[in-house]
Amino acid sequence: MTTIIIQENGIMMAKLAGELDTAAVVQVEKDLQPIMESDMDVILDCEQLTYISSSGLRLFLSVLKNQKAKDKNVSIINLNTDLRRIFDMTGFNKLFGLE
Amino acid sequence: MNFKNPISKFKIKNIEYSVAIVLIIILMLVVNDVLRLYIVRQNAIDTETELNDLDNRISKRRIEKEKQLVEIAVRDFSKLAEQYIRDNLPDSLFSVARLTLESNEHISCSGIAFRPDYFENMKGSFIPSAYRDGDTIRIDVYNAQLFNYYQREWYQSSLEAKKAIWTDSYMDDTHGIQVFTYAFPLWGGSDSIIAVYYADMPVAWLDEASVVKTTLRAQSEKLQRRMWVMTLLLICIDILLLGFIFWIARKMVNHLRDSEESKARLTGELRVAGNIQRGLLPASFPQRKDIVCHALLTPAKQVGGDLYDYQLRDEKFFFCIGDVSGKGVPASLLMAVMSSAFRTLTDRDSKPDQIVAAMNKTVIASNSQNMFVTLFLGVLDLPTGRLRFCNAGHGSPIMLVGAAEDSTWRVEHLEVESNLPVGAMENFPFQAQETVLPDGATLFLYSDGLNEAMDCNHALFSENRVLDVLRRLTQANDMAPERLITAMQSEVALFVGDTEQSDDLTMLALQYHKPVSAFKSMRSLTLPCDVQRIPELNSFVQSVGQEVGMSESPLKELQLAAEELVVNAMSYAYPIGHKGDVLIEVSWNAEMLQLRLSDSGKPFDPTALPEADITLSVEERNIGGLGVHLVRQLTDSINYERVNERNVLTISKSIK
Structure with a gap:
């Protein structure tokens, strides 16, 4: 599981690749620290993400809550069909404005 | 179910009875009044008839009596008249007529009507007579032209009968009054009638004389009036009574209808309540x-x-x-x-x-x-x-x-x-x-x-x-x-x-009916209680899935379900510091795959966890509770049992 963070035009973008299972969440959470500490809008690019567990979803939710508290947006882009289904099942599609 | 409503039927019966009773009372009153009117009317008719009867009887008797007096007078004076005729003293006959009137105040006119040319010195008719003019008696010889007595009924009838007769009452056009006439033939010799001695008796005095009848009629009419007044008064009272009964009956019917309606409403509401309850x-x-x-x-x-x-x-x-x-x-x-x-x-x-x-x-x-x-x-x-x-x-x-x-x-x-x-x-x-x-x-x-x-x-x-x-x-x-x-x-x-x-x-x-377990093939994995070992579970599920021949999407779903349950078991069944294993066993047949998860931790039933509310907003959303929700969505069944001091969770998923 790899996480690359790019800062561009006042936006933080995280490119996530691999399987975000419970074991991986600990590392990814650390990798996303710069984003959590920033005062910018965030884009989570999931093009390379192949799997997400509920712990991964919880991590996304904590990023969203964190940025919302600073009045910043979090967008998720490039979800594959399987992951999109998980987002639909859990109502996360609505939380991240994916409808 | 069959809902009967005896209450409303009973009330409808009540209304029907009330209406019937009111109608019967009205009918009785009306019949009573009609009868009363009929009786009063009949009574009046009867009284009138009786009075008339009485009247007739009294009149008849009086007439008879008066006729007798007239007859006596005429018979008596006829002797004198015959004497004068024999002595050829026709002028004296006027005094006979006068005497006749004087002898009986009820005779209005009298005279002796001779047959034509009886007296040689007098051609034509001769009828010496007397009549009343107020209180005086006048004598007269009627002009035969004017008073053609030959044609008169009394004259002819008397001649025909050859004896004294009474006429019925008729209008005497000479004096303009209603009279009876007594006609008495006078005989000249043994077989020839030479004149008819007549006397008129007016009818009018008879009516005037009927005091009894008048008094009786007056009394009867007074009585009748009283009866009519009383009857009408009673009818008025009846009409008032009818009005009162109508009013009471209307009130009663309205009251019954109201209570009927409220009963019906209550019954209706109960029926709805019954339907709601069956809906439960x-x-x-x-x-x-x-x-x-x-x-x-x-x-x-x-x-x-x-x-x-x-x-x-x-x-x-x-x-x-x-x-x-x-x-x-x-x-x-x-x-x-x-x-x-x-x-x-x-x-x-x-x-x-x-x-x-x-x-x-x-x-x-x-x-x-x-x-x-x-x-x-x-x-x-x-x-x-x-x-x-x-x-x-x-x-x-x-x-x-x-x-x-x-x-x-x-x-x-x-x-x-x-x-x-x-x-x-x-x-x-x-x-x-x-x-x-x-x-x-x-x-x-x-x-x-x-x-x-x-x-x-x-x-x-x-x-x-x-x-x-x-x-x-x-x-x-x-x-x-x-x-x-x-x-x-x-x-x-x-x-x-x-x-x-x-x-x-x-x-x-x-x-x-206990389901027959048709799962044959089986693979298993034992993991220690450590979430960092999760990738091993994921590789295990992937390899089983490939062996079974599951396509990528359902396999990812199975992997997610397995991870969620294993992580749950590791987090909740074994409190921090407790060591233990989680056993994962997978079996399958052509259609279904079954994944059985067991641990020896404390009793923990994830199926009894509250469902995550996925409709909440970011701020309200709790972190957690998503795992079991996802498992239910991703698998065909989930089942928890505590068997032999072990938590046993079984999920099944269609392979196709």
Whole structure:
């Protein structure tokens, strides 16, 4: 599981690749620290993400809550069909404005 | 169900009776008045007739008397007249006429009418006569031209009859009065009539003389008037009375109609309440191979206090039967509370004692009327047939067990703790019990409306009859749940006959068919309690999936379900610091794959966790509770059992 963070035009973008299972969440959470500490809008690019567990979803939710508290947006882009289904099942599609 | 409404029928009858009574009274009054009028009128006619009769009689007698006097006068003076005629003294005949009038004040005119040319010195007619002019008597010779007496009836009749006659009364046109005329022939010699001596007697004085009649008529008319006045007065009173009766009757009918309407409204509302209550019962029976179920609830009134309910969740069949103390609306309200509590509680709890205890708490909290509910609640684990149940003061169900092959069926009560009814005591420690239902076993649950159904002699249907009916059906191997219930229903109907149902009657029958496990192939993995080992689980699931031949998407879903459950077990079953393993076993056949997860940690049932609310906003959304929600979405079934001090979770997923 790899996480690359790019800062561009006042936006933080995280490119996530691999399987975000419970074991991986600990590392990814650390990798996303710069984003959590920033005062910018965030884009989570999931093009390379192949799997997400509920712990991964919880991590996304904590990023969203964190940025919302600073009045910043979090967008998720490039979800594959399987992951999109998980987002639909859990109502996360609505939380991240994916409808 | 058949809803009769005897109250409204009775009220309609009442209105009909009232209207009939009012009509009869009106009819009687009208007939009374008409009769009264008729009698008064008839009375008047009768009096008039009687008066006329009397009048006639009096008149007749008087006329006769007066006629006699006239006759006497004329007869007497006829001698004198004949003397004068013989002596040829025609002028003296005027004095005869005058004397006639003088002798009888009732003679108005008299004279002697000679035959034509009787006297040689007098040609033509000669009629010396006298008449009254006021108080004086005048004599006269009538001009025969003017007074052509030859044509007069009295003259001719007298000549024809050759004797004295009375005419009927007629109008004397000479004097213009109504008279009777007495005509007396005068004989010259033995065989020839030479003249007719006549005397007129007016009719008018007779009327004037009828004082009696006038007085009587006056009195009678006075009486008549009084009777008419009285009758009209009575009729007026009757009309007032009629008005009053109408008014009262209208008020009565309106009042009856009002109460009729309110009764009808109440009945209507009860019917709606009954419909709502039936809506609280399960809408359909489960369509499954492992559980066949049928039930029947017949309330004694439109709403009742019995309930049955069931729910399927995570390969567990939750069912209950209950009887709220009392009947009617109060009982039905508590029944609704119980029904709602059952559905809510079974959604997130699988332990019957805990569910019943929670129901007890709900009922105690909302029960100011000290009502209680006897309840039997069971949780049947469908994969294993393990039945956990809690009985709260309800009668024990009857279990039908045995083998179909050798026809040795046992029909006996399930042994149950009685505990206390729900709502009887706060914090009562309800005891759960456990047994295993063999394949093909049937449970028959019922409320006391069955064994205590009464016939017309107040004899009870009884426990023994219930058992007998069930034994008969098992011997005939005719024991589908629907069949048990319809047969029992017709037996009870036959027993009670036309007797009114006194209590709600509820029956619930369920038959268990243990599923045959057709899973053959199997692989397993043991993981220590450490989430960092999760990637091993994921590789294991991926490799099994490839062996089974699952396509990528369902395999990812299976992987996610497995991870969620394993992480749950690692986090909750083993508190921090406790070491333990999680065993993952996967088996499959051509269609289905089954993943069984077991651990030796403390009892933990993830299926009993509250469902995550996925509709909440970012701020309201809790971190957590998503795992089991996802597993339910991603798999075909989930089932938790605590077996041999181990938590056992089984999920199944279609391979295709």
